[in-house]
Amino acid sequence: MTRVPDSELVLIPGGTLITATPEAGRALAFAISRHTIHNLQPDLDVLKEGRPKYSTNPDSLIAASQVVAIEFQTIASANNYWKK
Amino acid sequence: MTRVPDSELVLIPGGTLITATPEAGRALAFAISRHTIHNLQPDLDVLKEGRPKYSTNPDSLIAASQVVAIEFQTIASANNYWKK
Amino acid sequence: MTRVPDSELVLIPGGTLITATPEAGRALAFAISRHTIHNLQPDLDVLKEGRPKYSTNPDSLIAASQVVAIEFQTIASANNYWKK
Amino acid sequence: MTRVPDSELVLIPGGTLITATPEAGRALAFAISRHTIHNLQPDLDVLKEGRPKYSTNPDSLIAASQVVAIEFQTIASANNYWKK
Amino acid sequence: MTRVPDSELVLIPGGTLITATPEAGRALAFAISRHTIHNLQPDLDVLKEGRPKYSTNPDSLIAASQVVAIEFQTIASANNYWKK
Amino acid sequence: MTRVPDSELVLIPGGTLITATPEAGRALAFAISRHTIHNLQPDLDVLKEGRPKYSTNPDSLIAASQVVAIEFQTIASANNYWKK
Numbered sequence: 242m243t244r245v246p247d248s249e250l251v252l253i254p255g256g257t258l259i260t261a262t263p264e265a266g267r268a269l270a271f272a273i274s275r276h277t278i279h280n281l282q283p284d285l286d287v288l289k290e291g292r293p294k295y296s297t298n299p300d301s302l303i304a305a306s307q308v309v310a311i312e313f314q315t316i317a318s319a320n321n322y323w324k325k
Numbered sequence: 326m327t328r329v330p331d332s333e334l335v336l337i338p339g340g341t342l343i344t345a346t347p348e349a350g351r352a353l354a355f356a357i358s359r360h361t362i363h364n365l366q367p368d369l370d371v372l373k374e375g376r377p378k379y380s381t382n383p384d385s386l387i388a389a390s391q392v393v394a395i396e397f398q399t400i401a402s403a404n405n406y407w408k409k
Numbered sequence: 410m411t412r413v414p415d416s417e418l419v420l421i422p423g424g425t426l427i428t429a430t431p432e433a434g435r436a437l438a439f440a441i442s443r444h445t446i447h448n449l450q451p452d453l454d455v456l457k458e459g460r461p462k463y464s465t466n467p468d469s470l471i472a473a474s475q476v477v478a479i480e481f482q483t484i485a486s487a488n489n490y491w492k493k
Numbered sequence: 494m495t496r497v498p499d500s501e502l503v504l505i506p507g508g509t510l511i512t513a514t515p516e517a518g519r520a521l522a523f524a525i526s527r528h529t530i531h532n533l534q535p536d537l538d539v540l541k542e543g544r545p546k547y548s549t550n551p552d553s554l555i556a557a558s559q560v561v562a563i564e565f566q567t568i569a570s571a572n573n574y575w576k577k
Numbered sequence: 578m579t580r581v582p583d584s585e586l587v588l589i590p591g592g593t594l595i596t597a598t599p600e601a602g603r604a605l606a607f608a609i610s611r612h613t614i615h616n617l618q619p620d621l622d623v624l625k626e627g628r629p630k631y632s633t634n635p636d637s638l639i640a641a642s643q644v645v646a647i648e649f650q651t652i653a654s655a656n657n658y659w660k661k
Numbered sequence: 662m663t664r665v666p667d668s669e670l671v672l673i674p675g676g677t678l679i680t681a682t683p684e685a686g687r688a689l690a691f692a693i694s695r696h697t698i699h700n701l702q703p704d705l706d707v708l709k710e711g712r713p714k715y716s717t718n719p720d721s722l723i724a725a726s727q728v729v730a731i732e733f734q735t736i737a738s739a740n741n742y743w744k745k
Contacts, residue, residue, distance in 0.1 A: 252687035258742050267336035267357075271364065273687075277726040280691065282716045295719035296366045299379035303388045304723045306361040310395040311730040319742035322342050322403035351420035351441075355448065380450050383463035387472045390445040394479040406426050406487035435504035435525075439532065464534045467547035471556045474529040478563040490510050490571035519588035519609075523616065548618045551631035555640045558613040562647040574594050574655035603672035603693075607700065632702045635715035639724045642697040646731040658678050658739035 243285040250279055258319035266320055270313040274305070327369040334363055342403035350404055354397040358389070411453040418447055426487035434488055438481040442473070495537040502531055510571035518572055522565040526557070579621040586615055594655035602656055606648040610641070663705040670699055678739035686740055690732040694725070 253273060260266040282288060295301035317323075337357060344350040366372060379385035401407075421441060428434040450456060463469035485491075505525060512518040534540060547553035569575075589609060596602040618624060631637035653659075673693060680686040702708060715721035737743075 251684070252691070253683040256682065256684055258683055258737065259744070262340065263337040263342055264335070264340055271336070274726060274730070277729050278722050281722050281725055287717050291717065291719040291722070295723070297371050297375065299375040300385055300388065301720055301723065302362050302365050302375070303379070303385065303392060304720065304727075305365055306358060307388075307392045307395060308723060308727045308730055309361050310358070310392055310399075311727060311734065314395065314399050315730075315734050315737050315742075317342065317399045317403065319737065319744070322399075324343070324403070346424065347421040347426055348419070348424055355420070381455050381459065383459040384469055384472065386446050386449050386459070387463070387469065387476060389449055390442060391472075391476045391479060393445050394442070394476055394483075398479065398483050401426065401483045401487065406483075408427070408487070430508065431505040431510055432503070432508055439504070465539050465543065467543040468553055468556065470530050470533050470543070471547070471553065471560060473533055474526060475556075475560045475563060477529050478526070478560055478567075482563065482567050485510065485567050485571065490567075492511070492571070514592065515589040515594055516587070516592055523588070549623050549627065551627040552637055552640065554614050554617050554627070555631070555637065555644060557617055558610060559640075559644045559647060561613050562610070562644055562651075566647065566651050569594065569651050569655065574651075576595070576655070598676065599673040599678055600671070600676055607672070633707050633711065635711040636721055636724065638698050638701050638711070639715070639721065639728060641701055642694060643724075643728045643731060645697050646694070646728055646735075650731070650735050653678065653735050653739065658735075660679070660739070 245279045245283045245285050245288070249276060250283065252276060252280065258316050260316070260320060263317070263320075263323050266316045266323070267309075267313055270309050270316055273312050273316075274308050277308075329363045329367045329369050329372070333360060334367065336360060336364065342400050344400070344404060347401070347404075347407050350400045350407070351393075351397055354393050354400055357396050357400075358392050361392075413447045413451045413453050413456070417444060418451065420444060420448065426484050428484070428488060431485070431488075431491050434484045434491070435477075435481055438477050438484055441480050441484075442476050445476075497531045497535045497537050497540070501528060502535065504528060504532065510568050512568070512572060515569070515572075515575050518568045518575070519561075519565055522561050522568055525564050525568075526560050529560075581615045581619045581621050581624070585612060586619065588612060588616065594652050596652070596656060599653070599656075599659050602652045602659070603645075603649055606645050606652055609648050609652075610644050613644075665699045665703045665705050665708070669696060670703065672696060672700065678736050680736070680740060683737070683740075683743050686736045686743070687729075687733055690729050690736055693732050693736075694728050697728075 254269065254276060258269070260269055295305065338353065338360060344353055379389065422437065422444060426437070428437055446456070463473065506521065506528060512521055530540070547557065590605065590612060596605055614624070631641065674689065674696060678689070680689055715725065
């Protein structure tokens with residue numbers, strides 16, 4: 242088994258939910274979602290095999306985008322929606 | 326591979342969650358949802374192939390509408406529900 | 410293609426999340442959910458073809474009702490739950 | 494078509510989210526969930542036909558219970574969790 | 578039909594969302610989830626028949642655990658997260 | 662039946678939602694999610710049999726990651742997002 246590199250297994254990349262901008266907050270939501278998958282399945286070969294299946298299936302993409310949306314809710318709230 | 330144009334890959338189009346009206350906030354929820362899909366799958370050909378599958382399937386449409394609903398929760402809260 | 414009429418494509422019918430009563434707030438949740446579907450799929454013929462499929466399938470009805478529930482969370486919060 | 498009686502189509506039975514107890518709040522979550530289904534599909538014969546399908550399918554029951562959970566979140570928040 | 582005992586049909590066992598500890602709050606989330614299923618399907622024989630199907634299916638277990646997570650959100654908030 | 666060890670059945674490992682860091686909070690979300698599954702299905706053999714099924718299925722992994730996201734929402738809120 243080829244293991245996902247350690248840097249891809251950090252649960253909260255950067256160690257904080259606070260970001261400078263909504264764009265950075267959204268990128269963090271993507272990163273957290275991806276690292277969650279990596280922790281549930283750290284075998285790179287299995288992940289690579291799964292990629293074409295889910296990334297060409299609209300329903301899988303919709304499901305994945307929902308997870309990002311939920312993570313973003315948490316991050317946006319943590320940043321008080323980046324209001325000034 | 327024909328890549329989705331860069332403008333369609335911005336995670337938070339406009340760079341802010343704040344909008345003037347509920348209608349604009351809802352439009353932002355749609356845009357964020359769509360751009361999320363684009364980032365998960367930036368190959369335009371794959372996206373175009375998936376479109377007829379999901380857009381004629383009631384269950385896929387319901388799932389997609391749920392993602393928009395979740396994104397809108399975040400945006401509506403960010404705007405304090407556009408109360409005056 | 411027969412396009413859904415423009416009035417059915419408004420994202421937030423009435424332009425506000427504020428309603429006089431819980432009943433009206435719930436009706437708005439239904440309307441927003443329906444208009445979301447219309448925007449994702451504005452072809453009336455496709456929508457009409459999908460209707461019998463999803464409306465006789467308990468799982469589809471449950472999924473649709475979940476979307477209404479999520480939209481209502483936002484609307485109820487916007488109205489401070491119609492407390493006096 | 495035998496139509497669901499009007500009383501079963503009220504979106505928010507009782508017209509308020511406020512209840513005296515958590516038990517009554519939970520009952521309201523069930524009622525709202527059921528009435529949502531009735532509004533999406535008001536044909537009693539279709540509903541009766543769907544009942545044995547979903548009520549003997551664990552996945553459908555889990556999905557239905559999730560909708561009740563989401564409705565209850567809203568109602569519990571409206572009642573400030575019935576704290577004294 | 579063998580009916581689930583009345584004690585298993587109480588919607589909010591104990592009649593309150595307030596618990597002494599997070600552990601007790603989580604147990605309440607499990608109980609509420611289970612009682613919801615019982616109310617949707619009070620026939621003990623059907624429930625017993627469904628048990629082996631869902632409890633050996635990872636996707637069903639994940640779906641069930643999501644419902645518990647949502648119920649727990651409500652209970653945790655009701656208890657102000659058991660902060661001292 | 663080989664039963665999951667008792668330590669894996671604690672509903673809230675550590676007995677609190679409060680953690681020192683976002684990373685620890687996320688780890689708690691994973692632990693709570695896993696222990697929920699263990700409580701729903703405490704037979705270790707069944708769990709081991711299910712593991713290869715869900716862990717190689719992208720849709721199952723996405724669903725599991727959504728549960729972690731929901732648990733994390735609760736934990737992050739309990740910790741006021743670890744703001745200083």
